[in-house]
Amino acid sequence: MHTYTGRILYVDLATGSHRTASFDESFAKEWIGGTGFGVKLLMDHLPQGIDAFDPANPLIYVTGATTGAMLPCTTSKFGVFAKSPGTGLLGEAYSTGTWGAEMRLAGYDAIIITGKAAKPVYLWIDNDTVTLRNAGHIWGTTTWEAEHLIKDELGDQNVRVSGIGQAGENLNRLACIINDHFRAAGRTGLGAVMGSKNLKAVVLRGSKGVTVAEPEAFMELAKDLHERARGPATAKYRGLGTVANMLTLNAQGAMPTRNYDDAMFEDIEQVSGELINEKYVVKIQACSGCPCRCDHIARVREGSFKGAIARIEYEPTMAFGPYCGVSDPEAIIKSYESCNLYGIDAIGAGIVVGFAMECFEKGFLTLEDTGGLELAFGNGAAMVELLRKMALREDRVGDIMAEGVKKAAEIIGQGSDHFAMHIKGLEMTGYDIRTLKTAALGYAVSRRGGDHQRHGSYGHDLGGKVDRFTADAAKGQLVKDDEDFYALVDSLILCKFTRNIWQGYDELAKVYSIVTGIPMTGEEMHLAAERISNLSRLLNIREGLTRADDNLPPRVMKDPVRSGVGKGQVTSQEDLDIMLDGYYSSRGWTVAGVPTMEKLEQLGLLGYAAIIEDQLP
């Protein structure tokens, strides 16, 4: 019986050397894959307290146990980890498309890249052959140009490229890593880590097979899941895609509008998912081996943004639409395209633009600062231009905004931190958490910052399962449970769009065992998930996080929502404290948010006790 003995590729950019190592069954059982591997490997390879742009900051790619196999909706995802230039804490981001499967087919479960190349390079991994190649002629190009040039140079149009655009090269703290044109390891600025290493791209060709321990059971499972994945649970993603959320979140008074000035956008019909699909979507496509086909590719056919193309999603549509007061879908599509080309996190970028617009309207940024841009809310053309300036650090506004909204507010001062919408330095995503209290807690404690993807706790609020306007301690347990389940989803790595087709921890344990040959129960899976959540916390504590960082932007706590069902709502410091206490308690942490020795012992994490010893009562 095959068991899961994984292979890790180590690459040192400074010397050009590389080696491989293997992890054993007990490592796999403890850390599962994906997130678990990423957090564990980062914890063990990141020197404490270094700057994110220090060459020693390891850039880590991970896949999951089923990546590259034919289990629907699990075959294509991969994760990237490093210390984040935006938050100074755990940096992590996930992408999908075809790159992840290729990495596994090349024979790797993890790739750890350290050091800094003397000159721009790209890393070329052709199964077991690993080389660094000169990227001097590619430096300064967009992600799409770079991919094109690399494919031509290697004489192979089927290599897979994961790389950065000008934003990453320029150490823009919102820089992301792009693959397959439209897919991004988007958040926490990992593209800037890549840029700081003089690494333009990681290029893969994999032609090995992926084996599973129990082929027959696996095929049964794959067939069953194929049917389930095409079922009603994913109908929304196939139909309109995630932009279906535009009208519903707006109607529910949870649509961040004009830099969180309101929670509803008056021109929502002009940027609805229905309208965008009708007028702009030209193609629908899927990731490797996925029957859901959620990718809705939109194209602008005429006008000033003619030719712009983007894989349209809720978050960027929110961020470049209502969040910036923009009601022109063509400016939104163009902005999203710019982010993919320059390699900028399209969520964070929109939040930064919204912040810049408010600064401009308040007079904190002048026309001189903006290079003549009239950065008023609703000005789509100015938004597009600002994104370019941010990528290239052009003018004062481009240079400041490239630092991300937290540092930008520090530079601008004048109380602008009141409306700098971030948590822990990561820009917020598209759920107004004044009207969604469970989500507010989830955001506040999320290990990567202002983000809904580590917990998905908005589901309780929007699904009407809880009183979304009342903060209570019981929401702590909900968020804890969500986080652990999501930690497992991201460790396996499953596409989150299919999170509801799986029958809980027991089925996920069964899947893992069938694929890896490692016996695993639902309970063990659950414990592993909690272990991963706790190790993430320990990593963040080691890098300086305290309870005070589990906070909310001042505007969320103090400026009431102006309209809609959530009119008048804030999520106050008092609200947050009630929920935080409940959350820490359900986690078995101290009131300071520190895991106890008992918790470490229970999870087999006593080796990390030194991190917290002097923080315990």
Added chain:
Amino acid sequence: MHTYTGRILYVDLATGSHRTASFDESFAKEWIGGTGFGVKLLMDHLPQGIDAFDPANPLIYVTGATTGAMLPCTTSKFGVFAKSPGTGLLGEAYSTGTWGAEMRLAGYDAIIITGKAAKPVYLWIDNDTVTLRNAGHIWGTTTWEAEHLIKDELGDQNVRVSGIGQAGENLNRLACIINDHFRAAGRTGLGAVMGSKNLKAVVLRGSKGVTVAEPEAFMELAKDLHERARGPATAKYRGLGTVANMLTLNAQGAMPTRNYDDAMFEDIEQVSGELINEKYVVKIQACSGCPCRCDHIARVREGSFKGAIARIEYEPTMAFGPYCGVSDPEAIIKSYESCNLYGIDAIGAGIVVGFAMECFEKGFLTLEDTGGLELAFGNGAAMVELLRKMALREDRVGDIMAEGVKKAAEIIGQGSDHFAMHIKGLEMTGYDIRTLKTAALGYAVSRRGGDHQRHGSYGHDLGGKVDRFTADAAKGQLVKDDEDFYALVDSLILCKFTRNIWQGYDELAKVYSIVTGIPMTGEEMHLAAERISNLSRLLNIREGLTRADDNLPPRVMKDPVRSGVGKGQVTSQEDLDIMLDGYYSSRGWTVAGVPTMEKLEQLGLLGYAAIIEDQLP
């Protein structure tokens, strides 16, 4: 050039005689078709003040100008009109499937059936050959058995049957008329009018063509609409069907639960559209010539309700689910099937069952009344059994509830009218109008009673386009505009699921002209729509309606919602009065809700001035 000169078939059941008549272009231009024809023909053929079960009450079938042609989503709908046994006012209901197209292919734009047959009969229309046939051997059967027997007897499996089950025969005031097994002219008790005439069914065979005035332009239009109709605007209906609303309306705190005790159902996940599709839907089908295919046919595979089959929709799922506190989808599917078999309005039936459950829990109905049924909220088996009793008027409970909720509350007394959820005698539908103020106004003034289908004004509230919790006069204009547009949609007759694919009055005028050869502008269309709305009002006023009938159920005005985003909401008499004043004013009516002479003159309705003369100031 062909112009629209329509044919009306008159049938007198008392004598068995029939004749045809034609209407001219000016009639078509004034009344469009569908609703317009139905209201106009009823107004002119219904003797004032008679009982709904009087043989003189005309039962009127109508089609639209494009019925039977190949314009997507307009080919299959038909309407039925008569004085309603439930409300004593305008009775109207619409159905789709294949019957409507067949009626047009048989050469008729309207069929007017008066009188009462001495013995049970069915009406057999084979193109121009019209006969009454004995239905003695069919009387007492379900709608499905009747269809089967009729097809066998006529030796033609392709005839189309629109008929009643036992409920209609027994003058159940909730009785509907069923065609194509799963399609119903559902509301306002028209099946009982059919039953009162000893008419079991109207059976059709049509083999004539349907011609259009401008074939080439028509084909262009049909192709274009075919694409639009398959686009994003109808994605919801193709995907999960209208049961997609179960989770969203619940989350928005607008789900009538346990006879309007609350606006959220705690077990909503168990009756979600996602779950029902996943576990029960076995087939998806479409009406004649429709690319949308919204029919989701659900089947119970095992257990006590094994074999039950129903075309699953939001409204009955709401009514037999949350509204009755039932969380068993199999009991819901079985109940819906029972309604189709017995021929009962599945919406009204659920509201009546919920009422009966509250009466039982309050002790207003005893076990003796119920024939031993434990009619507690949540008891799905008892619900199924009560529906049978209502159809057959078995036991006191069956006999009382067959009268509809308004009359049932009058019989039961003890203040039960406080929670008898109807307007004008028509049971409410599935939008909690305490939390949706625009919808509340729409329901209050709807010409057929407690209903969302004459205005669709919930769209403003749920779409977040207005403050849904505040009553203001401006909502009057919104409802007025909605009603007029819907009057036109129902006159053409278009499927409402496609209401958003049309580009307003101008495009609808163009469609009408291309099909009928009658020149028509958007403005003329708009005026016709308003004319139809006003004639409906005049008809209702003639039959006794006053401002006091434009009301809301006492529970809506006095019992606050218990949970969800709308917690604490009522729509009070004061709220209603503010909105009513705004509505009447936008309509150009008096504060008593009576059209003025100026309005009648503007709409060419002065011929009906006698109805209102003594009501004007």
